[in-house]
Amino acid sequence: MQFINYFFLAGLISLAIPIIIHLIRSNKTKKIWIGSLRFIEQAMLLNKSRSNWKEILLMIMRLLIITAVVFLFARPFKTDTEQLSSKNNLRLLLIDVSGSMSGKYQNKTMLKTAQDEALKIINDKTFEGKTTIAVFADQVVEVVHPDSIQQTACATDYFNLMSWIQDKIAQTSYQHKEVIIITDCQQSGLNGYANYQFDDQTHFKLIKILPAATHNIGFTGIQASKFVKQKASTIIPVTNSEQTSEASIAWYAHNKSTKGTLAKGIKWTPNKTGWFNATLTLKSKDAYPFDNKYYVRDYVRQFTTINLINGKKSQSRFTSASYFMDKVLNVENNSNHNFRATLYNSYPPQLGTINIFCDANIQSNKINELIYHVKHGGNLIFFLGGNTQIESINNLYKHKLFPAKIAKSNSTKIYPITKWNFKHPMLSRLQNKNSSLTSFVFRDGFKFSGYNKQRVIASLSNGAPAILESKLGEGRIVVFSNPANRDWTDWAISRMFLPVIQETLAYLSTAEANVQYPQTAECNINGHPKPGIFNHGKLIVNASEQEQDVATLTEKDFLAALDLKTENTTIKEEVKKTTDTTEERPHELWHWIALTALLFILLELIVSYALKP
């Protein structure tokens, strides 16, 4: 239980008042000398149990009344976490039983590993509520217990799974829902992504069973990066498996490019520019029967490797399943693109590499490697957020890998970004009266110090830096003081978000002023033309084709096209939300406290009356 007005808990000091009054009255008691206390003691024995008991009860009643009144003013409430421990919870536990789960790792099938994980979850006594267990492959079937599940040879259909989950949640009256999916994240033979919307009382958890069988595009995965503490996501459109020990991968380039094979993932660095054709053949050595071939044709130009490091499980707009990274950066027909997403572990880079740290932190033992990388042309983009560790960042600043020293801000109010340095190459093409850059609002979450004011690219209305940069050797570092997601503000779904990011990437990759303006691509979801952003589990961002027409699309149209009910988060509303204590928060308990206080008052009156001689 937490309190809205913690200050009022100081009123509990008044519990000492009845005790102090009692002590004062005791000291002022008249003293009388008497011949013998014999008869007094005999009389007191007759009275003892009754009067002592009543005195004590009266004192307790009065103390409880004071406590109840203090709690009433302090306004206690139960958090969602506490709510989750109540009995009003529904848990959906979904286990992948598709053919790929028959794969073995260390003499244990992945299905067995999934079963063990499921058993751990249902044996967890801290959960109070209803648990529904189901298995899925191409269909979803409810089961009674994880012990009774059987392996199938069916393919995995995540779309069917998500639809089933959506229906299940729509039918339930439970307030809090938790969806746990245990899978190897492998989807066979299916392309594309779907959009599913859930309310904010639905929480997703993905338990990935590794290693997945290879060579299929599947559910997006989270993979470790040697540079970061948290896991990073990859941006590989072909495969997402960490280890391909059960398959061999051959990448053939038809135009005399290097043929390379890998034991882990895909690594290919073209050694010249121009068009190339390539065939990616995946041969499975495990029980999984499918072999796949992918034909790729692309124009290799001077490109920039982008590594994406996500610090939080909540989405940023840069996840591997992100439309932005997948489509914007790899559009086949868009010859203006200068970027290509590739593996995270491509250090040291042959060409400039942009490392995007989305609210992620860097291990201190990787600092030297990173210094080397940046000095030789690598670039860093930081998005600061709730996961940012101050000490880690300040350690980077010490090594000139960060443009400023930071500290947590006492206030986290929201301010619009009102000052933009349009002379900076990053913003020069965005100086358009219709670009609506002033719609960006940032939370003033960090205090910056020790930075070069000439390097501030954009500032908040209170003067705090919103975007700033620094240089180390051949490389550059750009810092955004807010995360690239909706954790703090809605800037990530603002229509100017993508253009700003693209311009940032263009600036860092080429540092040239004459790069053509990149364009966004079209929404590519079969049968799901509506774009959307989802809070849990599904980390997909789709943007309407109208996003590319930033000059003509109004803010209102943009939001309507996104079909998103967003709040226009202005400073006023934010201040109102955080300071308006008269607004009742969910799960407040004042009703119960008031009732309890009245009950205690009534009991106290009854006992006082009974104590009258």
Added chain:
Amino acid sequence: MNKAPQKELNSEIRDPELFMAMDDLELVAQGVVEGALSGGHKSKFIGFSNEFDSHRNYILGDDLRHVNWNLWAKTDRLYVKQYEAETNIHLYLLIDQSRSMLAQNGSTSKWQYAARAAAAVAYMSLRNRDAVGLYPLQVDMQEFLPPMVKTGHLQQLIAILEASNVEEEVNLQSILSKLPDLFNRRGIVVLFSDLLDNEDELIECLDRFKQDGQQVIVFQTLDPLELSLTDIKNQIELIALEGGKKRRLNVKQIEKNYRLVVDRWQQKIKERLKGIGVDIVTTTTNDPLKNVLIDYLLKRTNIN
């Protein structure tokens, strides 16, 4: 903090007004007593005195002055008159010297009240030519006065009373058990005490006096609060004079039960004393001493 009450020096035990009121009274012995002097009590010895008792036949040698000549004239026979012999008694005044007697929540302390009563009884008895002894009940029993009738005896008695100590540790029973050996004649034992000691043992001691042929009167003096807590309001702290034990209490809560307990104790004592033939007079320090003494003495005289 209130200080513990102490025995006042130069206590005013001698009360002239009270003495004057006692002038015409006497402590009448119930039944016949022994006596050496010619006092006012019936003697078991039949001899010549002022009170006619009966006639007997004339025996040769009897004093002719005691012949009832009127009866001879009527009956022509000679009869001699017989008279009751009047003698004095020994009065033993025992006064409790324990610390509980210092309680003073009325007009005076219990001890002073008892001492004044003892002095008044001594005065009255000495006027009636009864021998009065004083035995302050102290641990060492050094200061006491055996029964006498002589000039200056009352002054001496009062002086001893005034000089006596009130002591912390007084075991009445052990002191009383030594006294019968000091009493060489039968008489009247008057105990001035609050009887807050162990009443069973106390009554046994008094019974011993009775068995020795003494007449026993108990003059119980209590503090008003020892009978009732009616005049006290709210929370008080009571401190025992003997032992110093303390008790904090809300009077209203135990007043009723306290009265009940005290009444039961009083009733028990009275019944037991009555059972062994001991008179008891219970009074508090707020009761006018003169009225108490006069009422009792008259009542005793009428009964006798």
